[in-house]
Amino acid sequence: MSTLDARQSRLTADDRYELAMRAQNQQRLNSPKHLIVLGILLLIVSLIAFGVAWQTQRSALEKNELAARDLARVESLIQDIQSLQAAQAMNPNDEMLRPLPGILSTLENLGERAGLDAVGLPRNQGSRTEGDAELKTYPYQNVRAKSLESLLNWVRLAEQEIPGLHVRELTIEPRTTAWSMDVVLARYERKQ
Amino acid sequence: MSDRLCYIRRTDRGIVLRGLRLIGGHTDDSWVVDPGADPELIIETIDEAAEWIRQRLDMSSKAELGALVLDTDGSACTWVKPEDADPNLLESRVNEGPIEHDPDDLEPVAQDALSERIPRLPREMDYQPLSEDQTSTGARRAILAIPDVPGRLLKDKLDAMGIRPEKLTSIWHALCAAWDPGLDSSNAASRIVSSDAPVSAIVAIDPNDARLIWAWSREGELICAGSSRLRRVHGEHEPRVMIWKSDVARLCADWLGWSSQLGVSPSRVVVIGEPIAPPPDEETPDAERPYDAAQLGAALTQRWPDATLDLLGEPDPVGATLQRIAQREISGSLSTIDGLEARPTRAHRSMFRWAGLALTAAACVVLLLAWQFMSRANTIKGETRALNAQARTVLTDYDSAMQVTQVRRAVFDLESDLIAIRQRQTPIEIPAPKPILEALETVSFVVGSPGIEVTKITVNTRTVTVVLVVSEIAQAERVLSSLRSIDDSLLDWRSSLSPSNRGGNIQVSLLADWRDEEDGS
Numbered sequence: 001m002s003t004l005d006a007r008q009s010r011l012t013a014d015d016r017y018e019l020a021m022r023a024q025n026q027q028r029l030n031s032p033k034h035l036i037v038l039g040i041l042l043l044i045v046s047l048i049a050f051g052v053a054w055q056t057q058r059s060a061l062e063k064n065e066l067a068a069r070d071l072a073r074v075e076s077l078i079q080d081i082q083s084l085q086a087a088q089a090m091n092p093n094d095e096m097l098r099p100l101p102g103i104l105s106t107l108e109n110l111g112e113r114a115g116l117d118a119v120g121l122p123r124n125q126g127s128r129t130e131g132d133a134e135l136k137t138y139p140y141q142n143v144r145a146k147s148l149e150s151l152l153n154w155v156r157l158a159e160q161e162i163p164g165l166h167v168r169e170l171t172i173e174p175r176t177t178a179w180s181m182d183v184v185l186a187r188y189e190r191k192q
Numbered sequence: 193m194s195d196r197l198c199y200i201r202r203t204d205r206g207i208v209l210r211g212l213r214l215i216g217g218h219t220d221d222s223w224v225v226d227p228g229a230d231p232e233l234i235i236e237t238i239d240e241a242a243e244w245i246r247q248r249l250d251m252s253s254k255a256e257l258g259a260l261v262l263d264t265d266g267s268a269c270t271w272v273k274p275e276d277a278d279p280n281l282l283e284s285r286v287n288e289g290p291i292e293h294d295p296d297d298l299e300p301v302a303q304d305a306l307s308e309r310i311p312r313l314p315r316e317m318d319y320q321p322l323s324e325d326q327t328s329t330g331a332r333r334a335i336l337a338i339p340d341v342p343g344r345l346l347k348d349k350l351d352a353m354g355i356r357p358e359k360l361t362s363i364w365h366a367l368c369a370a371w372d373p374g375l376d377s378s379n380a381a382s383r384i385v386s387s388d389a390p391v392s393a394i395v396a397i398d399p400n401d402a403r404l405i406w407a408w409s410r411e412g413e414l415i416c417a418g419s420s421r422l423r424r425v426h427g428e429h430e431p432r433v434m435i436w437k438s439d440v441a442r443l444c445a446d447w448l449g450w451s452s453q454l455g456v457s458p459s460r461v462v463v464i465g466e467p468i469a470p471p472p473d474e475e476t477p478d479a480e481r482p483y484d485a486a487q488l489g490a491a492l493t494q495r496w497p498d499a500t501l502d503l504l505g506e507p508d509p510v511g512a513t514l515q516r517i518a519q520r521e522i523s524g525s526l527s528t529i530d531g532l533e534a535r536p537t538r539a540h541r542s543m544f545r546w547a548g549l550a551l552t553a554a555a556c557v558v559l560l561l562a563w564q565f566m567s568r569a570n571t572i573k574g575e576t577r578a579l580n581a582q583a584r585t586v587l588t589d590y591d592s593a594m595q596v597t598q599v600r601r602a603v604f605d606l607e608s609d610l611i612a613i614r615q616r617q618t619p620i621e622i623p624a625p626k627p628i629l630e631a632l633e634t635v636s637f638v639v640g641s642p643g644i645e646v647t648k649i650t651v652n653t654r655t656v657t658v659v660l661v662v663s664e665i666a667q668a669e670r671v672l673s674s675l676r677s678i679d680d681s682l683l684d685w686r687s688s689l690s691p692s693n694r695g696g697n698i699q700v701s702l703l704a705d706w707r708d709e710e711d712g713s
Contacts, residue, residue, distance in 0.1 A: 010204050010229050018231045019207060020315035023344040030348070030536035032544045039551025046558035053565035060572040067579035070599045074583050077606040078590045084613045097620060133620045156629060166625035169652035170632060184652075188622045
């Protein structure tokens with residue numbers, strides 16, 4: 001076995017290298033891996049695009065279903081609200097339970113209409129929850145009048161004019177110059 | 193029709209093609225070319241060689257090439273540690289080249305022993321570890337280093353012509369396949385349960401290239417190999433070579449080295465060839481005369497005493513070897529040079545192209561699907577916009593003052609409104625108020641009699657209390673009797689009067705309970 005190196009041959013090292021490279025180039029030509037790499041890259045890109053497109057379509061579909069549900073819900077809600085409003089318009093009880101912010105002034109006015117000088121203001125107004133309603137009480141004490149009829153008229157007018165108002169307690173005492181009345185008026189109001 | 197094998201004869205360290213032999217079972221065609229010293233000329237030579245092979249194959253009925261067989265020019269076989277028997281590692285070590293040494297450096301030059309034993313021909317070599325199954329466990333491993341650039345170029349050219357050699361091998365592999373006596377015995381003794389195939393040494397004395405080519409084989413598998421130049425005899429019609437004592441000594445020294453490295457030694461030696469011995473010259477001592485065949489046999493027997501020797505007098509051992517393979521049609525079982533065998537061909541190129549095309553087609557299909565998904569997504573988005581617009585229209589129709597920025601928010605607002613309306617409309621059971629004024633009016637009729645003084649009337653939701661002052665108790669009893677006789681289903685008057693004196697009169701308290709409306713009691 002001799003171990004002569006390329007420098008001892010007739011061909012120069014460059015010539016040998018060129019021949020070897022030609023063989024290598026042909027080998028490279030016969031194994032065009034770049035086509036596979038390119039194909040794989042294209043496939044990866046297309047898979048990414050596919051993923052994005054699929055996600056976009058899924059998202060669009062979800063939004064579409066949501067919009068359809070919203071539309072149906074809006075129509076249903078509006079229909080429910082309108083039917084409830086219509087029913088509310090025909091329900092007399094609702095007026096009876098409606099909170100009345102000006103009830104005290106109304107009672108004062110009714111007192112005047114009944115011929116009373118002044119009914120004053122209720123002392124220790126109460127409020128108690130009973131079910132879905134609140135029972136509000138308006139205790140008037142020592143409402144005086146020369147005529148018992150005026151006092152009772154005031155109470156009657158209050159019951160007639162103010163929806164839902166009723167007498168819860170009534171005490172009448174004759175005084176030397178006039179009648180004195182303690183009355184507790186009450187009214188149920190829908191809870192807010 | 194037997195196989196046809198093409199023997200490639202090279203020169204200049206195995207890079208220049210200088211001839212071909214196309215050998216069949218009964219044919220032997222030769223093509224010889226003057227080796228060029230220019231890469232372009234060498235390429236042309238290879239083109240011509242390929243064309244010659246094609247023409248010869250076209251002329252035969254079987255236009256197939258059994259094997260391309262490389263000669264030993266420029267090749268080497270050496271041993272390495274088993275862990276170093278890696279073709280890529282060997283190639284990198286050879287390609288690194290000689291280590292640059294600073295002349296002023298006092299340290300000795302570190303030499304890579306392996307790269308010194310392997311031809312330093314960067315990018316030209318194929319390295320092939322030989323079988324370790326046929327050697328002792330833990331021994332060194334033989335490596336074949338073959339410069340095969342002409343083989344690569346010829347294979348490419350033949351491939352371009354549509355000729356695909358079945359095997360790409362070397363003459364060493366061919367010697368083992370053709371002459372290993374252990375291969376024949378193992379085939380014949382296929383029914384024997386266990387046998388120990390001997391290691392055989394095959395020695396070919398090639399007069400055409402003036403080389404002594406040897407290979408160790410077990411069961412036809414190459415274990416190690418070598419070759420050395422021989423002295424040619426000029427002036428003859430046919431080329432002849434002489435073998436001298438030094439040639440045999442060198443051969444046996446090589447074998448000793450290999451035996452120590454691999455742990456096996458040949459027990460049978462097959463010598464193929466006819467070395468020529470010139471007529472005896474009285475002036476030349478016997479020890480310095482070349483050997484004839486008998487002397488060669490005797491010398492080998494003397495130096496390798498335990499081996500059985502077979503001498504086959506073939507004038508053309510290479511031709512005889514390939515012809516034997518062709519006649520036996522065993523070219524398909526030849527071992528191959530892996531690097532050359534694995535070299536990609538047009539079929540590989542086509543496969544790569546088709547694979548690339550298939551991947552591109554798959555990518556296009558996926559892209560098309562993606563485009564369809566996007567298109568469908570756009571359509572759905574349009575439908576969604578239409579639905580939202582319809583919802584806005586419905587909301588605006590319901591309440592023109594409503595500012596609809598988002599339908600979803602409007603849905604929440606409507607739901608809140610609905611809950612509020614429902615709460616407002618929940619039926620509330622209110623207990624019927626007591627008819628206090630009515631009861632008071634009834635009481636006032638009864639107690640308003642002369643002689644009776646009413647001091648207090650109290651009506652609440654539970655009871656009615658009337659406090660009277662009378663002069664006689666009988667008056668009070670009459671009033672109570674009158675009150676109890678009223679049939680208005682409102683009050684139940686109790687019978688007790690609770691009388692007490694008050695300034696000469698009597699004060700009584702009349703007490704009534706409200707009747708329950710359900711039971712009427």
